[in-house]
Amino acid sequence: MLLKEATTCWRAEPADRAAVFIDMEDYFAAVKSSMSKARRSIHLLGWAFDPNTAFEPQEGCAPPDDDRIAEFLKALVRERPDLDVKLLCWKAALPIAATQKLYPQRANGDFADSSVRFAVDDALPSGASHHQKVVVIDDVVAFCGGCDFGPDRWDTCDHVDDDPRRLPAPEAKTCFDARHEVMGVVDGAAAAAFGDLFRERWRRATGEVLAAPTAKLRSDPWPAGVAPQFQDVRVGLSRSGAAWRAWPQVRENETLYLASIAAATSCIYMENQYFTAPVIAEALAQRLAEPDGPEIILVSTAHSPSYFDQMTMDRTRSMFIKRLREADKHGRFQIYSPVTSLGHTIIVHAKLAIIDDVLLRIGSSNMNNRSLGFDSECDLSIEPKGATRTASRAAIRAIRTRLIAHWLGCEDQEFEATVKSAGGIGPAIEALRARGLCRLRPIPQLSLKPLAALIATFHIGDPAGPVDCWRPWSRRTRLKAEMAKSVAALKAAGLDHVKPRISPKTV
CATH class of the missing domain: 3.30.870.10 (Endonuclease Chain A)
Incomplete structure (x- = not known):
């Protein structure tokens, strides 16, 4: 066994199902599906976060509001007032934040009219960054990998030259570069461990202690249409x-x-x-x-x-x-x-x-x-x-x-x-x-x-x-x-x- 707790890993837990997403067309669709099924919580850790990220970019037109992640999350909490949505991203240094259109500093404004909580993480030594990329749904399903939410992250496995869906805006002349990302999704006790990771990071960054859920949910937020590649x-x-x-x-x-x-x-x-x-x-x-x-x-x-x-x-x-x-x-x-x-x-x-x-x-x-x-x-x-x-x-x-x-x-x-x-x-x-x-x-x-x-x-x-x-x-x-x-x-x-x-x- 290569996974040894307290040495090569923090936690080693079973998962009934697991799958891998190669490039972000499928991942963005899957994480949107899981979020739409959330009944208790959506918790997100990220290095960067762009509220205008579209789950399904369209050719030749701007995506509708309900396909942009910030508006999508706000619609969810309006529909389900008890849904706990928290986002924690790195409080990037200004030179880096400038390349992200200052979203770490501005994102609070995007959620000011909703119950979505957005916080920045600067609980780090000088010069270090918060770089984890995790999404946890109801402590039942968790995504982990290398992808943040940003318009430049989306691509297909074909990596098509000049794909118009990679344009920053319909009127733009130059596409975002072709990009390769990989993400994984797991359920069960493994997903609950990612929930514990989020709560530990949130406490460190904000001082707020979040209780782990105890009641079991009848619903299953596993993403629609995603066949597990791994079982048990x-x-x-x-x-x-x-x-x-x-x-x-x-x-x-x-x-x-x-x-x-x-x-x-x-x-x-x-x-x-x-x-x-x-x-x-x-x-x-x-x-x-x-x-x-x-x-x-x-x-x-x-x-x-x-x-x-x-x-x-x-x-x-x-x-x-x-x-x-x-x-x-x-x-x-x-x-x-x-x-x-x-x-x-x-x-x-x-x-x-x-x-x-x-x-x-x-x-x-x-x-x-x-x-x-x-x-x-x-x-x-x-x-x-x-x-x-x-x-x-x-x-x-x-x-x-x-x-x-x-x-x-x-x-x-x-x-x-x-x-x-x-x-x-x-x-x-x-x-x-x-x-x-x-x-x-x-x-x-x-x-x-x-x-x-x-x-x-x-x-x-x-x-x-x-x-x-x-x-x-x-x-x-x-x-x-x-x-x-x-x-x-x-x-x-x-x-x-x-x-x-x-x-x-x-x-």
Whole structure:
């Protein structure tokens, strides 16, 4: 078992049903359906929130008011006065809030004429952000992943060039970029655990203590039309967060990454916005050095959307790639960026990891330093168990196949057949690319000029915690110390397969 409470996860609870949404057309429809069925509560945690987000964007016209999330929620509480709707989002620093049209500061006005409660979360050390993305309905159904509510988040699995439904407004000339997100949904005790997470975060941010529900509901807010891909599985809830006042540091996300990377036997498949964390690079490099280790397939954006991230994260990613290519003595490592059919960049905002067919992980945590122990993060993991283990493992494989096939632009069956004939995931991708399915492109390792090398060496813009947030010269020492603590925690929990070698060349 990879999910161990108090080490690799905060809580591990059963779920009768679980499903995964690839890209946000289906997720927005599903979360709207679940919200419309709410009888007790709708609780939302987010990094960003745009009240004008449309669940179902329309071509050539503005969406009706009842399809915009703020108006939709206000209509619900008018119809059901006892419905408790609370939204908690990060109180973004002004430079970042400005890119969000100051919604964190203005959103209260959107709900001023209703009983919807909107609060901002600044219960964090200076420089950290609240980055969890969770929606909990009645403590019975919960969604978790990498997607906030914003008009630029919506896209289909086809990632169509110039899709008019991605226009910011009907009169706009330029669409939002194609974008890839992944979300998960669970029910049962696992969903109730996400409810507890919300209440703990709300108390920390506002000081208000919310009681957990005790009465059972007869209604079922599971989203209409969503067939569970998993039944009777174990669901882990893993967090990250810096020490702040009375709250201790939490690094469950990091320890789960280390444990699962060490446990992989055949394939590690990861999608992430950033690949910069030295502890992850070192853990992956150790597996690549083994003669019979797993394949490692990474998918990320060709380049970050913002200039700041291009200067910081993209440069540091080159050192991450260099470390893995140096370790890849047996030809098992690939890193790709996806493009549209016309060759335009697709923003990979998903935070996903699939370990063989034994762990599926979806959440908010990027693979950078701050997501592993500075920002507040929350990841959901599905681990097969019991009588449904065989079916659950098959479902994990099917989701991995669908993800890669949707990148390449082929049918799932074609990709599966190519895996069998080519002898692996990476060789199959390369075989299909050679046939002209080249929407996955290798990410090159950049040569770094002196300034870029300095940024990458000291991880400028990517602190490990409050201690080094404003002292980048101490960051490498801090990273080594955090790695040592995480490995010690894993050994103490009985995960003896983790190799406690803390000598990362990337630090």
